[in-house]
Amino acid sequence: MIDATINEIRLVTSYGQYFQYAGEEVDGFTEYSWKVFSNDLQDFILGDKPEEYTAMASTLPMIHYQRSMGGPIIRCPQAAQLSSSIIRSEPKPCSLRFLFYRGMVADSTGTPYPYGSSDAFDSNGELLPGASLSLKWQGETGLYNQLWKDYLTWWKKRKVVTWTITDPSLLDFFTVYEIDNNHYILKNRSISLQYEGVQPGECEFYLV
Numbered sequence: 001m002i003d004a005t006i007n008e009i010r011l012v013t014s015y016g017q018y019f020q021y022a023g024e025e026v027d028g029f030t031e032y033s034w035k036v037f038s039n040d041l042q043d044f045i046l047g048d049k050p051e052e053y054t055a056m057a058s059t060l061p062m063i064h065y066q067r068s069m070g071g072p073i074i075r076c077p078q079a080a081q082l083s084s085s086i087i088r089s090e091p092k093p094c095s096l097r098f099l100f101y102r103g104m105v106a107d108s109t110g111t112p113y114p115y116g117s118s119d120a121f122d123s124n125g126e127l128l129p130g131a132s133l134s135l136k137w138q139g140e141t142g143l144y145n146q147l148w149k150d151y152l153t154w155w156k157k158r159k160v161v162t163w164t165i166t167d168p169s170l171l172d173f174f175t176v177y178e179i180d181n182n183h184y185i186l187k188n189r190s191i192s193l194q195y196e197g198v199q200p201g202e203c204e205f206y207l208v
Contacts (some may be wrong), residue, residue, distance in 0.1 A: 010034075037142040058099045059118040075123035077116060080163070099133050102128055157182040159207040160187060168201045176208065183208045 008021045023030040060077035075101055104112040105122060120131035122140045127141070134141040163172065163179060168189040177184045184205035192199040 022050075049185055061118060062117055064123065072111060073123070074113055075115070075117070077118060100131070100133075100135070102131065154208070161205050162202050164200055165189070165200050165203045165206060166200050168203050169198050169202060177205070179205075 010021075011018050019034040019036060021032060022035050023032045024035075027033075049207055058158055060079060063078045064073055065076050066073045077097075079097070099116040099118055100116055100120075102115045105128075107113055109121070118130055119134040119136065122128050133143070133146050136142045137144050138144070161184065163184075168191050171177075171186050171187050171189055176184070177186070182208040185208055187204040187206050189203040190201045192201055
């Protein structure tokens with residue numbers, strides 16, 4: 001049991017959401033519980049500047065949902081989005097949300113339904129066939145391990161090699177070059193142009 005004051009708001013990092021300790025009228029009594037308040041929007045810093053901006057897109061946590069007692073149980077994203085009214089002229093704002101469409105999967109009764117998820121798992125917690133990526137930073141199927149880990153490991157240990165190139169103007173930064181059975185990408189180049197043409201110059205490469 002978490003001690004809380006009325007209307008207190010806390011961030012639950014495992015869900016990526018803020019929860020509020022709010023009351024709800026039930027049979028004339030007010031019952032208090034933790035309810036989803038908003039999604040956690042991450043702040044990003046641009047380079048080495050103090051300027052920050054907020055990502056106005058996020059993903060959604062996954063929950064097991066049963067519409068009625070004894071009905072089928074499905075696993076689905078929890079939107080917690082206030083709906084718009086056809087009477088009110090101003091619609092409720094909604095930020096962009098990301099999900100993977102995983103095709104048709106079976107609910108608790110074996111009936112197929114369209115399945116969208118922010119992770120790579122089925123309702124039993126098993127990895128979906130052909131799925132390996134989740135829309136979260138952490139975890140084995142997270143964005144870091146699946147997309148960034150190898151690159152960041154290479155970047156931390158990268159080696160810079162200097163080669164003298166006959167015509168540095170022919171190099172570009174989008175090509176992988178093979179020199180002495182090793183592969184390189186261009187880091188920087190210096191071009192010296194004289195009357196007789198481009199002069200040989202030293203260029204730095206990253207060893208890949």
